[in-house]
Amino acid sequence: MIEAFIFDMDGILIDSMHLHAQAWKNAFMEVGINIDERDIFALEGENDSGIIKRVMSMNKNDSLDMESILTTVTARKHQLFDRDNVALFDGVNDILRQINGKFRLAVVSGSDRKIVEMMMEQYFPGIFEVIVSGDDTENGKPAPDPYNKAVEMLGINKENCMVVENAILGVESAKNAGIFTVSIPTYLTRKELEHADIVLHDHKELFRLIELLMRMIIGN
Incomplete structure (x- = not known):
């Protein structure tokens, strides 16, 4: 029952996934990685650290600064959600x-x-x-x-x-x-x-x- x-x-x-996708695209673009919106949709549900690890693996790049990306994407998400875009x-x-x-x-x-x-x-x-x-x-x-x-x-x-x-x-x-x-x-x-x-x-x-x-x- x-x-x-x-x-x-x-x-x-x-x-709200368009907001997450926008934040992730911008954060990864700053470190030279281009990702598609659907890449983020496919990774939806994973926490932020997990998404970074998966994208690094997809791009065969393990030299990125995780903490820097986390800081950037967190700030961008909060800005987008604070603007009442949901x-x-x-x-x-x-x-x-x-x-x-x-x-x-x-x-x-x-x-x-x-x-x-x-x-x-x-x-x-x-x-x-x-x-x-x-x-x-x-x-x-x-x-x-x-x-x-x-x-x-x-x-x-x-x-x-x-x-x-x-x-x-x-x-x-x-x-x-x-x-x-x-x-x-x-x-x-x-x-x-x-x-x-x-x-x-x-x-x-x-x-x-x-x-x-x-x-x-x-x-x-």
Whole structure:
């Protein structure tokens, strides 16, 4: 029986991956590496250090100054998010308020804690009882650590949780943690997310699934 929903943030709750992609493109450009927006979409969910390591590996360059890139990308992300460039996906606020108090709610994001807390306070105050950011585990997605931490903080069995993801590495992370996972292809294709237990078409289909579960479990 589902007792908790664990949501990814970027691409599920807020339409913000274009901001992350812009920040990463600018940061890597400063050190002579050109990356495509889709490269960042494919790495979504990984924490910042993990993204740098993966891009360095992709470009066969292990001589970059990680701390310098981290400083640059963090500053650029905060500037972009501070400018109120973020939009919620239609219907997200309504469904969260509908199920708040009926299910346990958690967020697991690869974004740094300052951005995650900023988004939670601005758009979802009092909704999520557990928040796990990219700063909260040594190993980010696709390692199971972020989702394991969320389940531990919730204090319930994995069998009673459902993860909602939109990223390849996020799906891998949740599945590696042994949690039932549904995915939405907000920036990628359904084929790229095929390892999820269920691949939905869009947010409207997600909302219908959640409402169905609520009626089945709670009877409302």
